[in-house]
Amino acid sequence: MPATRVLALLVVCAGFAVPSLAQTPPAAPRAPSGPRAPRVEPGTGYRAFVVFDHVSLAASETFDAILGKTSLTAMGAGGEYRFWKGLFVRGAFSTMKATGTRAFVVQGQVVSVGIPLEVEIAPVELAAGWRMPLGRSQRLVVYGGGGLLSVKYREASDFAGSGDDTDSRFSGRHAFAGVDVRVWQRVFAGVEAQYRTVPDALGERGIAKEFSEDDLGGTAIRILVGVRR
């Protein structure tokens, strides 16, 4: 398992673990020290943010053969609306591009034919989730959720003829968990882990077919920076 996936898994686990710990009673009795912190963010609110994703692609052999790497970096933006007791809806988009060369797999070896290929993957996320502040100051908030993906996939090569290039959109699902912290007044930063699956997107006739890989999803580590209100 690649290190990034392990890290992602740890973050996901941490994301789910932290609320559990938050609900665990303290081991030793403590003196009352003021009003108890609410476990949900009160009222409504919104967040707007930009994202930087490091995406480890599920079709790792395929992308490694063509691009020489199994992960991509994406940039995007999104917004959330918190409407009731920490529940929120989210919309976000991101885009990642890379270039490689077309190739064959012969006797288990990847053989490049030297023709440049550009690939662009642009997921649009629609999701719902729940946020829960930690601590009295409520500067730290953990959250989790899941939703749908609509992924634009574009692949273009030099010398391509009719039908050689791809520009299609595929559907999938994703789940996420993260934590953010207020860093200054309304400005926050956060880290999030995502698991995405977009089945039956690959493997039609390209090198993905050679590797029997059809999922355009993967795992992502996301850095968010934004404002909230």
Next chain:
Amino acid sequence: MTMPEHARDFRSLRALVTLTAAILLLAAGTQEAEQSAGPQTRADLGQVPRLQSASAGQLRLTADRAARLARASAEGLDYVPGEALVKFRAGASVAVQAQAVDGLARRDATGMRWIGDVALVTSDVEMDARALAAALAADPSVEYAEPNYLARLDPVATGYAAPLSGGAVPNLVPNDPDYASRQWNFDAIGLPRAWDISPGGDSSVIVAIVDTGVTASAGTMTFRLWTGSSFVDAPIAYATNTDLSASRFVAPMDFVFFDAGGPVIDMDGHGSHVAATVAEDTNNGFGLAGIAYNVRIMPVKVCLGYWEFMFIRGEDGVTGFANPDTSSCPFSALAEGIRYAADNGARIINMSLGGTGQSNTLRDAMRYAIDKGVFISMSGGNRAETGNQVGYPAFYGQQFGGAMAASSVGRNLAKAYYSSTGSYIEIAAPGGDARSGGSGGVIWQSTVRQPDVNPFLTMPRFDRYEGSGFQGTSMAAPHVAGLAALLMSRGITSPAHVEGIITQTARDLGASGKDDEFGHGLIQPRAALFGLGIR
């Protein structure tokens, strides 16, 4: 080419013997020259004035060997009478090797010559090469011994010919004037779209044409020829193909007719036609097109035809005419040619020929070349209607990643009627089918003008070229070789990878999957060059 040290020692001994024999022969030749003013023997041929190539070497083909080959042709033998190829076990000392041959010498073995690590042993008495090989194989120091088998060109003649046209066709790529009207075969495999990616390949890639030769220089040589009633000293002109630039030839070599230093001359037209399919000048507003028109060609002559035999008969004073259907490509020459090509920079070898004898020597030579990074394309054979015997070296293609045997399709993309079938057929390519397509269904390329080399002439010439329609798996193989040249021009260096790519991208024909008629299917150059994307 490296040779075991013990073999070199042994060769030194033989060189001494050969030198002595040469001195004796020279003395005998001088005596003969005093008796006759005209050139009568092959020794005299070197003294015949040559207008172009004064330094041309002696003939490699001896009257004795020509007689053996003529006998093979007359008796339908698949080997050279009295010749065997022997490989000694690793570690066999010079003395042990000499003992093995000496044992044979008591049965009149007369000569031995090294081809790589294999010795060509000749006997003047034991003409049954199988018996000769069996006698040698009985020696414990011998790893294997086998007859020196023969390959033949098995041409399927069509007689279709037309002058090459001049004048570029505007707004057409390629602009060769005979392309659109004649070369259906290139459109059938989508070659114009492949040229978008790899326009003619790269001059760094060398394709060896192991065949009847491809004339690599121009000049005139005088040969003594029987005309039906007398001998005449005939000036025979030869020249390079008018639609294949002489500057694109590299390291030509003749392993059957002229010795090293002599010219390479295609006296048949087969080799020139095959070379033209691979690499005929293209987009030059003249004649026809070739697949990899920027690569360089290494002419390697390993086959003898009617005119070579007529010349040697004339030089030896033998009256009468040779068998017009004679074509002989000794496996010993094939093995030498393959090793020579591999040692001199060829990246691809095309062998449009085949025999019916299994040969370890040939297989070892192929392995040697492939190990040096050479891809080998071979004709699958034209024996579908004559017994469909397994052909060699085609059969060995399936044993190597990096060698392929091609079957032939006609214009309708059906298997050509003559194209051999078998599990060793790995790929299909256009080879033409006159039966289903007439003159429009054969493979047109420029080659030596066929009426000029017709066996029924009294005096040939090898300096005029025209478009000729041929058919055969001989024509299919150079399509595969041309594609391999385009792939290697794009940086694919491994012969096994070239084969894998050609196989993967073939268009399945006939029964689903690999079959005995088409192998993996019809070559698709554009798909092979374009590669696979992600999705």
